[in-house]
Amino acid sequence: MWYKIKAFITFLLKSTNQHGIHSPFVYNLITKCFYHKTDISKVDSFNSVKQWLHKNHKTINITDFGSGSKVFKSNKRKVSDIAKVAGISNKKSLLLLRMLNYFKPQNILEIGTSVGLSTAILSIGNPNATINTLEGCTNTAAVAQNLFDTFKLENIKLNVGNFKDTLIPITSKAKFDFIYFDGNHQKEATLQYFNLCLKTVQNNSIFIFDDINWSKEMQEAWFLIKKHPKVTVTIDTFFWGIVFFRKEQVKQHFKIRV
Template sequence: MWFKIKLYILFLFKSTNKHGVHSPFVFHLITKCFNRKTDLSQKNKFIKVKKWLLKDETILNVTDFGSGSKVFKMNERKVSDISKVAGIRTKNGLLLIRLIDYFKPKSILEIGTSVGLSSTALSIGNSNAKIISLEGCPNTANYATQLFERFNLSNIEVVTGEFNQTLPNIIHNKSFDFIYFDGNHTQKATLNYFTKCLKTTHNNSIFIFDDINLSKEMHQAWNIIKEHPKVTVTINTFYWGIVFFRKEQNKQHFTIRL
């Protein structure tokens, strides 16, 4: 906890807004995406799904293949509690919608479906995109699939199984425009997924890593990712690490307050 507080204080000192950015690409991203309001119809649809999840008392027996929960002590968990503790924050969910709307990726991969709230944001951002979402727990994956059907989010395919088994098959001979990493929040797993997914990138691909400052090892993983030769531009928003592979850009790292 104290490590995260320390990182947040450092983030506040280092971070800037659009006025401290000297990259036209990043400046445009901040002004036209980060700082604009989410389309009202998209926002309302996301809020509707989130409210549904926060009220759902369904109990799921969750199989956790990741780093484990620091909050939940039992595998039986209410959907409402999962959504409250592990679901994407509304502010980030709306930003995810705007990012997808701004870049308009056609092929999206999500590593870590959970009960489907982040997937919902991805789908709302671009209903024409093909979204593949990986989930380790069969019960959670089944719940998310039913949620997508209920809210007519027809462009999401959920693939169930441990990521080390499902990810290689999903990315084999494929490229992705956008990958959202929100699965196993450990340094080893994060770097493993990053390395595997590098082969799917093209010049305009975008990676987003959730919870880069969750722990010391996630912070270390983020620093390693930043220095990879294929990575050119990164943006640290504290909760997210956003990665670009644009060869026309000089290598630059930005710390942006949202």
């Protein structure tokens, strides 16, 4: 907890808003997306999905392949608690909806489905996209699939299994223009997933890494990702690290308050 507080104070001291941004691409992204209003109909759809999960008090056993939870002390958890505590926050959800509306990605990959809240946002944000999502735990995947069926989110394909078994095949046969990394908050795994997904990159591809300030090792992973020669522009929002591969851009790194 103290590490994140210290990291946040450092972020506040070094971050900015649209003022002083000399990159037209980043300036437009901030003013026309980050600080723009979210489509109210999509917000309503998101709230319906969130409330559905919050009313699900079924207890399931979790198989956690990542860094574990700093909140839950047991692998037996209520679906409602998972959605409230470990699910994507409202702030991230609204920004994700705005980014999907702004960029309109057609081929989306999510690494870490959990109970399906963030996946539902990807579908709501762009119902015309093809979405592949990966989940390691069969019980949380079952909850997610029930959610997708209930809300008729038919553009989602759920792939269940250890990421070591599911990520390599899917990145070997497809190109993605939007990848959301939220499956493992450990340095080694994050870098492994990043390197595997690089083969899917196109000029306009976007990677979003969740919780880059979760720990010292996640900050180290983010530092190495920024240094990669294929990476041109990055944006640190404190809770996300956003990566662009646009060859027409000079290499620049931004810290933006959202």
